[in-house]
Amino acid sequence: MKKSQKSEVIESLKQKFDDATFFYFIDESTLTAAKTSKLRRTAFEKGISYSVVKNTLIKKALEQSNKNADEVYNILHGPTAVFFSTNSNDIAKLIKEFRGEDVKPELKAAYIDSDIYIGDAELKNLVALKSKNELIGDIIGLLQSPATNLISALQGNADKKIGSLVKALEEKAQA
Numbered sequence: 001m002k003k004s005q006k007s008e009v010i011e012s013l014k015q016k017f018d019d020a021t022f023f024y025f026i027d028e029s030t031l032t033a034a035k036t037s038k039l040r041r042t043a044f045e046k047g048i049s050y051s052v053v054k055n056t057l058i059k060k061a062l063e064q065s066n067k068n069a070d071e072v073y074n075i076l077h078g079p080t081a082v083f084f085s086t087n088s089n090d091i092a093k094l095i096k097e098f099r100g101e102d103v104k105p106e107l108k109a110a111y112i113d114s115d116i117y118i119g120d121a122e123l124k125n126l127v128a129l130k131s132k133n134e135l136i137g138d139i140i141g142l143l144q145s146p147a148t149n150l151i152s153a154l155q156g157n158a159d160k161k162i163g164s165l166v167k168a169l170e171e172k173a174q175a
Contacts, residue, residue, distance in 0.1 A: 006057060013053060013061035013082075017069075020084045022112055024091045025058075025072065028105040029079040039098055039105065048091055049084040058082065071116045075108040087133075088112050092126035 001009075017023065028036060043050045055076040062069050083091045095105055110117040110126055117126060130138070 009053065009057050010061045010064065013051070013057060014064045016049070016051075016082075016084055017061055017065035017067050020111075022085050022088050022091070022110075024083045024085075024095075024110045025075060025108040026081045026083060026095065026105045027079060027108055028052075028081050030104045039094075042098060043083065043094060046090060046094060047086070048094060050081060052079070052081045055080055067111065068114065069111055069116060071118065072109050072111070075118060080108065081105070087131040089127055089129045089131055092123055092129070096123060096127050 028039065031039065040050055055078075058080060059073055059076055062072065083094075085091050092107075092110070095107060099105060107117075107120045107123045107126075109119070110122065112126070112129065
């Protein structure tokens with residue numbers, strides 16, 4: 001690869017790092033070509049960007065980006081694939097779903113809103129993270145709950161009062 005090509009790759013990768021809030025570094029070296037192709041296809045279908053890049057280029061791009069990801073440099077050895085997503089747990093769910101009983105692809109590190117998770121043991125925690133939309137849904141549900149309870153209580157009291165009023169009117173009509 002010529003120096004000009006390397007510069008283009010570094011600049012492109014730097015831009016992706018700058019734009020991304022969530023990215024993961026994966027070791028997929030033991031996957032067969034068919035499994036790698038399936039992983040790429042599945043990632044594409046879920047809107048996850050996927051690249052395999054030399055570690056030195058990743059490091060240079062990270063150094064030039066606005067991300068403070070110095071802790072990641074220690075994991076940049078051996079084959080590394082980089083995944084970019086708009087949701088914090090989409091990639092973790094993809095890896096967990098894809099691997100099934102296997103241990104590959106293996107999570108090397110993840111960058112989530114300026115927090116760095118190192119090692120495959122963090123995959124369980126990353127899968128459990130809620131996306132922005134899930135958190136908004138939870139908050140809306142919590143906010144709606146008291147209002148729903150209040151409305152049903154008022155309706156219940158209104159039904160009782162209407163029943164009492166109808167009964168009183170019937171008694172007066174009979175008298």
